[in-house]
Amino acid sequence: MQPFELTDLGAGTKEMMLNMGPQHPSTHGVIKFVLRMDGEVVAALDPDVGFLHRSIEKIAEKLSYPDFMPYTDRVDYVAAMNCNFGYARVVEKLMKMEVPKRAEYIRVIVAELNRISSHLVSVGTFGNDIGAVTPFLYAIRDRELINDLLEMLCGARLTYNFVRIGGVAFDLPDTFKEKAIAFLDTLEPKLKEFNTLLSENRIFRERLAGVCVISKEDAVAYGVTGPNLRGSGVDWDLRRDEPYSVYPEVSFEVPVGGGLVGKVGDAFDRYWVRIKEMQESAKIVRQCLEQIPEGPIMAKIPRVLKPPAGDAFDRTEAPRGELGYYLVSDGSSKPQRLKIRTGSFAAVSIIPKIAPGWMIADIVALIGSLDIIAPEIDR
């Protein structure tokens, strides 16, 4: 499928301005898109962000380093563990701190579990955007099992505040391993069912084949990262190419979009990369549960954290792309400046470039396939 080329037919028609959002079923949170439409076809699109600007970066300057941890949960609430993880890493980098091996393994386990649950929300809501409601509820149903696991681990279902600077808050409960493996065993058949219902459905494939293609060059130029970048056919994953934590000790593959039903980089590729990544994450969790050593879960840290003056940047692979924290310390107990680089912000910046010429139904598919989430854009 090709985008439409809009030509003025000289009939004296005018473009229609349409406000999509902030309350719209498929903007995934409070984002507004101002569309200029020619009938069903979009002529121009202008994102209006900032409806969820909660000044998280500014709040960081008012709080001590450990106290800021709960706020990182809210940077990307669908994958709070990954945000915790990234923040803990950057503070540890600043303080040149060693984290016990067991803690690193636990971090990777929870981060990958959270990646699965985040991708489940993503593919589920994407199905919902395309009009299939039932797959969305199946995704929500399966996600509850991960919520149960993480709730057993840290007591909360969504905003975990589990990773600590220098380690993690709790050790794995006794039955965690069995329950986690039992969950991973059920994930595979459930994904298969999901694929039969949605991914292999011809209507679904036809809706997405060749739609809203993001080329390799565009994706790199706009700084799109994570599954969206891999969907465009760029083989880049921080977990493998800039390994951190215990990722070098586990083996996994990096799925890359290959134009399965249409062109490389279309909406279906981005969706399909997420389905594949869930399976890879399941593999990582299995290996980590096998390899995890005994030992302490917290490094020795001073009672009041005062990192030396200086700055540090660290990036990790979060479900929505690279999550980078830039931290400036002035030697006091509070950060001088914190900057968070998120995947969704880059993803939303490419929408105005891709959108013109596509129909409104495709725009919904584009937004859904980029898996943007409001607080990551606005922070």
Add this chain to the structure above:
Amino acid sequence: MVQSMKRYVGNVGNTTLTVLKGLRVTLINLFRTPITIQYPEVDIRQKDLKAFGYKGPLGPLPDRFRGFLHVNPEICIACDLCMKACPIDCIRIESTKIDKTTIQGKDGKAVNKVKHPVRFDIHLGKCMYCGLCVEPCPTGAISFSKEFEGATSTLNTLVVHFAEPKGLPVREATIL
């Protein structure tokens, strides 16, 4: 011509087939037991949900569950550590001096009690349930309960007074 006829028939066949496959999945699910918890009847804090006729995979709330904060003012030593640990100041403690007593601490060490809280308010409507206040508490006076039902029609009732002397006026919720 033959090619395009083939493609035409193939499209129709493929669509029908995948639709039928999808229909099969939803039909199978139609006859599976729903996983819904009949919430007000099933008390999810209980150890045995099966007693309520629940058939799904959920266990009861885990031990680490972070419900509403609970304070035992008897063993609180009014050290204000939780108040200081809270990033958003949703705890307010006022204390009075008492005769020195020694009580059992959280990690086995004895703790001297020289102060007693006369006011220990937690604004549950504002609390973010992060658990940062529970960690430094030396005696385990402040802890998470498994309580999570607190819906109310006035915000004031969400300010819980754990050590309230009688006769204090009801305070506005926002003062915390």
Add this chain to the structure above:
Amino acid sequence: MHYTLRNKLPSTALFTTVDAVLNWGRLSSLWYLLFGTACCAIELMQTGGPRADLDRFGAVFRSSPRQSDLLIVAGTVTYKMASRIKRLYEQMADPKYVISMGSCSNCGGLFDLGYSVLRGIDKVIPVDVYVPGCPPRPEALTQGLLVLQEKIRKQRYLAREA
């Protein structure tokens, strides 16, 4: 209007019955607006999902504010969003109800420290039920709905207040 009329009418069993039927209809069919602002939206989704299933109580989501009876403010409301929330509320048809879900919409919650966050949705629109939690788990939101139902059950239109 109700108040003046109510006090002139005699207190009869008919009026109480009519009130009961009205209230029963309203409380059994609380359609909520498909709208979430932040973290709580995910728990709102889970509440509508298979395990908690708000549909049991007759609560389904509608995506147009005109057709919804219940606005669940799920998450942080910033100053930029506040006027939009107010407009959404005004677009709903009477009778309409509001549940404030989670700490942020109760009173600003943990973003009280920020410069851009509205400290409590009740500064913009009237709130019927506050649900504490950050975010409240699905059962907590369900209980919020039950509290709202009880509140509606006690409303009087024709009969005198007891």
Add this chain to the structure above:
Amino acid sequence: MEIFLQEGLVLLKAALWAVALSLVMALVAGFLTYLERKVAGHMQARLGPNRVGPYGLLQFVADGVKLFLKEDLIPSDADAPLFRFGPYLVFVGSFAVFAVLPFGERIVATDLNIGLFYVLAITSIETVGLLMAGWASNNKWALLGAMRSAAQSISYEIPVGVSFLIPIVLAGSMSLQGIIHAQAGGFGLLGWNVFHNPFSLAAFFVGCTAMVAEINRTPFDLPEAESELVAGYNTEYSGMRFAFFFLAEYANIFVISMIAAAIFLGGWQLPSPFKDILPFGLVGSFVLLAKAAVLVFIVLWLRWTLPRVRVDQLMEVCWKYLTPMALVCLMGTAVWMWAFPGRIFFGLFGTA
């Protein structure tokens, strides 16, 4: 005097039928909303409504009470007369079909000799109503929904009409009762039009698909595509007026199921030995309702399984697939009737 009496009796009869049918429509549509939520619930691993009345059966009564007592909002920029009128037109278009629906061998309000033609004609009014509603709302989402609805109804009228022609050709009658009577042979089962010949079998599927599109159900629910157009043409409607749309939507599901059951699945025809257990052909009524119920379930089932097609694909399905296929079926049936006059497919092998 006598003529007035006769006229009066006719009018009285008509009024009674109208009251009875509106009750039937309200009940059926209400029950279908309940059924849809229940089916959807169980397909999605949850329970669906179960608190209001036993098994939640009174859910639709509660919904009705609430909707009829809600504030009746008319946006200030809306075209108020059209805005008010739209829902009624949609409702009338759906309700008028009930006049010719055969509920049994002898239970039918009026057996028009152009029954199927009447159905096609009267349901087209709904499109006007939807267009009116979408336009008058002065809302861009509603306008987009209304435009989609108009394009969709006009296109899909053609495959529906052509596939309706096949039972008409086979029966030589446009009356619904006439078509049902014509399906009597083959032990009351093999004579059904759907088994008449391979082309009529195909026409059944083509016709049903097109009818699902005609009433805007998933996968063809573009006029109110929730994730794209918020709520489509009824975005600005609240309370009672929205209830009329709602009622018409669910009544339509029942209507297409009844018509498909009548013209393709033998109506109240059933294997002969059980025919006369109950008086008035009541057995036949139950059989017809059962056939319709199966079709209704399939419509609901499709909704909770399939994603939605896009606008251009919608047109493609209609013009490139359904219309040519319907035409081929019509031609095939005609050839069949010329080659094997008066014989059904299974009749070729046996004696039936």
